[in-house]
Amino acid sequence: MDTLIKLDLLSRRPIYEQLKSKISELVLLGELKPGDALPAVRSFARDLGVNPNTVQKAYQELERENIIYSVVGRGTYISRSDKLADQLREQQVQRVKSAVLLAKNSSVTKERIISAVDEVFSGKNHAEGESQADD
Amino acid sequence: MDTLIKLDLLSRRPIYEQLKSKISELVLLGELKPGDALPAVRSFARDLGVNPNTVQKAYQELERENIIYSVVGRGTYISRSDKLADQLREQQVQRVKSAVLLAKNSSVTKERIISAVDEVFSGKNHAEGESQADD
Amino acid sequence: MDTLIKLDLLSRRPIYEQLKSKISELVLLGELKPGDALPAVRSFARDLGVNPNTVQKAYQELERENIIYSVVGRGTYISRSDKLADQLREQQVQRVKSAVLLAKNSSVTKERIISAVDEVFSGKNHAEGESQADD
Amino acid sequence: MDTLIKLDLLSRRPIYEQLKSKISELVLLGELKPGDALPAVRSFARDLGVNPNTVQKAYQELERENIIYSVVGRGTYISRSDKLADQLREQQVQRVKSAVLLAKNSSVTKERIISAVDEVFSGKNHAEGESQADD
DNA sequence: GTGGTCTAGACCACA
């Protein structure tokens, strides 16, 4: 599965965060299903060309968010929850709400926000987008 | 005007960024108008309970974003630009679009996003919101 | 003569430097001739809406450059030198040479420089220009 | 590469600006190429006999000018832009134009300017030159 | 007084 993941080592976005996002995405897409095993920290790090501490950190945070779980001596797996995808999507929605609240507090009109949403969903976003993703 | 600003010194969000946001907000709200003077670096720092260098950094970044300008020996002022508020609002909209794009990429539906926007504008937001506000 | 001088109090360019430039310009234009009296520091400062120290500093530097001279108890006058204008022009040429040298060291071609000079002399400069002027 | 850089700690030109110029020059000369790593902030500061904050400031300004970029935990690198050198050269040309404009406003003739340019390019410059070099 | 630069050094997140 590591072949499905490409990190941008030049980005300012922390690598461990990129990794978290990528794994979440794979869950969302159904590429990773509850119970599936994740690569071992060390070999994964080697394959990604990244520091083991970095993979470790990504795994730890994902575990804290109940998206994956580890069994000492056996490995790391995708959580057995049928609401995993919903849970991840809800995180994204919360982020949107935070951004909208800030905009609202800056007197941006609801109409302007709605049209911005329309633009994104009609694919007219020239923004690189990337940034943030979960936490 | 310094009494209008409250910083969260414990937040992991950099103090100078919080300060930038607060000042931007005051401009947006019309509390600060083009030509208005900002507090002197040192006295402002004292009032905020912060190091002068931190205020300095906030001022310098706002200056290179053309939101304020400084003149040695005289002081710091809000830029004389009639498009200041629009400019700041557009920054907020861009943030929203980034967040929406990420949500979209996580298969969040447009309907869900729109309803999230509705929630925020009807005042039902329990999100801490606060964070971010400028580049 | 103070009515001929307009300072930009908002500019980042130091006021005393602006004042020096303006006086030099007036000499160059023949508005001020050798032997002419300059306004007294205090009244001049008042007229310009500027701190007396600032006018003082401009006068001191101009005196150091032999462009003006002061007689204690009498006042300040334009130097009685017939080469004053040439001298001022030569200062400007030196500045150009410094800038050209830096450009040359950055591998800018002579052709590019010449064409830049042409542009300025044909009036196609969209640069605000202003900055620097003597010292 | 740090051995290629000599700062004048006594100059009134800010150290961080000198450093910015020197780095820009090295890029211009091809000594530093896109993707190349710059010395770490702290070790560079030690080698230059300067405070880390000063190097930091130079790096951060070069970063916002898109000349270099930093990644926390990894290091600082020359930007991957093929137009970097052109961009820097254009900055120098702008400086020349500003100086020429001022000279022109002081009634310096075009002929005089051209001959000054000739002098510089034929190596007859006794001007200290050094100073300035970036934004 | 006002902004700008700089040192000395601590602490943090990330790799």
Next chain:
DNA sequence: GTGGTCTAGACCACA
């Protein structure tokens, strides 16, 4: 180790 933030405080030019 690497960059980013912050404090404490000095010194400078300018007004």
